Amino acid sequence: MIKSPKIVHRTSSKAVFESAKELGLTDFQARLVSHRTNQTKQLDEIVFPKLKHIQHPSALKNIEQAAEVIVNAIKADGVIVLATDYDTDGVTSAWVATTALCDYFGVPKSRIVHVIGDRKTGYGITDDVVKRILAIEQPIALVISADQGSSDEERIAVLKSHNIPVCVTDHHQIPLNGVPESAICTVNPQQEGCEYDKTVAGCFVIFLVMTQVRQSLIQNGLLDKSSPSLKYLALNVALGTVADSVSLKSPNNRAIVHAGLQLVNMFQSPAWQALRELNDNQGHPFDAEFLGFQVATRINAASRVSEVATAFKFLSAGNINEARMYLEQLDTDNQNRRAQQEVMLKQAYKQALDKYSNDTYSMTLKLSGNAGIQGIIASRVGELYGLPTVAMTDLKDGTLAGSARGIVSEIDLRQAFQWMSEQKEDLFLSMGGHKGAAGCMIPIDFYDEFSQLFEQAIKQQVGDSAPVPIIETDGELNDWQLTPNLIEEISALEPFGREWPKPLFSGKFSITQIREVGQSKTHLSCKLKTAGGSIFQAIYFNAKQNESEPTPFATGDKVTCTYQPGVNNFAGRTTLQLRISSMIETS
Structure with a gap:
């Protein structure tokens, strides 16, 4: 029998409560704020988010170098390849980079080639992504990665051997052996020596990089000083930020999401006009919850059950009819995803029931079905049992693809996976992600060993008592x-x-x-x-x-x-x- 959830009240910081009151909040609002932070520093920027509060891009290590590399690519003749992840953060990253390059910097769309990853072949600059890039017939001036690349030295080295330069922009954890040496430069707040906010999403990083590119173009006399800023791009940076579940206690993330929501609710974009036709949120303004549960689910459904390109084309639609057409496909994909999800959930619940005991610290599930849905399964089962959960799908090629969710606040999945790889060097074919959400691929024969090591890794982090739903x-x-x-x-x-x-x-x-x-x-x-x-x-x-x-x-x-x-x-x-x-x- 599943343990009943333990209901706990959030603790309040008296100092924050008083500071919040001084900002003009009601007692009720001040209490809520005091439950969410114990720091009075930057409290006004958290409570009243504004774009002017965003940390200056210069604090992002290597951003000037990246801007110079991209400016040189703009001046060159070859194509610029945008290699991005397949989730909402990756798709919005592709939109941000494309919109900046084409609509703001005057790069012809014919010079932009999109290589968006495929869930079936895994996260990152995979062998499949490299193959697709090498198949491009035109000369390549530059490959820009977004929301991926930090862990892909081996594949980036292959591109380098073909004289294809790669500029990595990312926000995921840096591997122990450091940033990819074969990349011409890496912009990632996680890297050593970077003073930028570590919580920003991949779409935010490429947004900052493109902001710096604009400055470099102006300084080089290639763009007029009066050219518009890129603040309109906050429209979909907000979507990618919310969808990637990064911290919304960060003043940077709050500012970009707040500004983006203001732009969203102006409904000037065909994509957002079409979304309002489909679901007007009962006449209420679209908020972060709407972005996460109504929009991101449809964007993600494209890569889960169909073609991820549909999601990019939807965000980039030039008119309402085009946007409606792509949204109709995304909505169909989402309904298909939900049907497949129900089938896989039945498998998962049955396995979980068989595995669970009062002394269970984690849950590892081996499923058949669509690998693109396993992250949702891991969340649902994990939240039900209050346990860190990995849902793995048989890819029918001798491997399992897995998605993990930390569920328990103190769990660090990246740390857990790293420890597991040290116990068995060949356990992972690939791995990556964040503290609370991670992905991996393993040989199917290692499933039992993976399950045991994951249980040990979680037990080390949690302590002597098995987690309960909180x-x-x-x-x-x-x-x-x-x-x-x-x-x-x-x-x-x-x-x-x-x-x-x-x-x-x-x-x-x-x-x-x-x-x-x-x-x-x-x-x-x-x-x-x-x-x-x-x-x-x-x-x-x-x-x-x-x-x-x-x-x-x-x-x-x-x-x-x-x-x-x-x-x-x-x-x-x-x-x-x-x-x-x-x-x-x-x-």
Whole structure:
């Protein structure tokens, strides 16, 4: 039986609370802020994000060198190859670089060649990516990587041997042997000696690089001083930043996402106009949550079940009809992804149930199906059990591709994978990622050994007690606070995301009405009554794993819930609705 989640209240910093009050926040807002940081430094930049707060690009090591290399490529005759990752961060990186080069710097689109990675062949500048680059018939002036490249010395060396220069821009961890020596330069805040914010996404790094290219072009007399800045590119840098789950406590990330959302909600881009037609977010402005769950899922679906190029073409669409066409395909891909996901989740839940015990520290699953969906599976299973989880898919070529999610806050997956590779040198065919999310590829024969080593690695980081599901909340609310005005106070602290989570509250209720809803009948719609007698409408998504599972609650049950307050607009009336994230029966 899965351990019941442990509900804990976030701790408050008195110094931050007082500083937040001095900034003009309400007591309620100041309390929320004090739950999310214990540092008063740069608090105003965190609470009131602005583009002017972004750290100067000059702090990014090698950025001047990269700009010079790119300017020389612009002046040359050959094509410029953009080698980017296949996820939303990578696709938005491709959009940022292309838009800057073509629309702002005057490079003909015929000189830009896109080589976006393929989930089937793995992350990074893979052998397949090198093969595709070497197959380009035109002379190549430069390869610019974005959101990848730091761990790909071997493949970059192959390109160098063919006299193809590579400029790496990335944000992933640097391998122990350092940046790729064969690259003409590497721009990555993770590298030794770089003073830039380590939390920025790949699309943010290429955005900064292109900003520096603009300055170099002006200094070289190749671009007029009055040429527009690149701040409009924040439109999709925001999307890539949110999608990559980097820290939204960082003033840099908050500033770019805040500015990007302002541009998104102007709906000047055909892509965003088409998205509003598909889903207008009930008339509310698009926020970071919408970007993550409604937009990034569709962008990622292209590489998971279809062609990643569709996602890039959608973001780059020149008119609304073109954008609609590509969005229709992305939406179809997303529906296909969801259907495949349900099949794989059934496999995963069955395996997890068989593997789990009170002394389990981690979960490693071997699945059949679409490798592009395994990251979602790892998140779902990991969150259910409160355990670091790796979901691996049989690629039918003697290898397994894996996606890992840390789930537990103190877990560092990169560190875990590094330790595992030291115990068995040939364990990984490839690996990469962040502290909280990582990917790998291993020989299928090493699955059992991988599982054992992963369990040991997690145990070393966690300690003597196996993890339990933890739900951090901002405490309880009084009945009088639960009004639509509460949403306005919360929204003023946007954008929310990793390390600056959307407020979550806890409370004790009795169920006065409950029913299964949704096409799959796995969601619960209910009415909850507080101890004070107030009744609130609530929705509990994915309360059941499948339709056949019995409804776990009934009218009259007393429950402890964690929830996010939201608004429900129906028949011209706005009411508060509680979005349940967990429900535990209490006596």
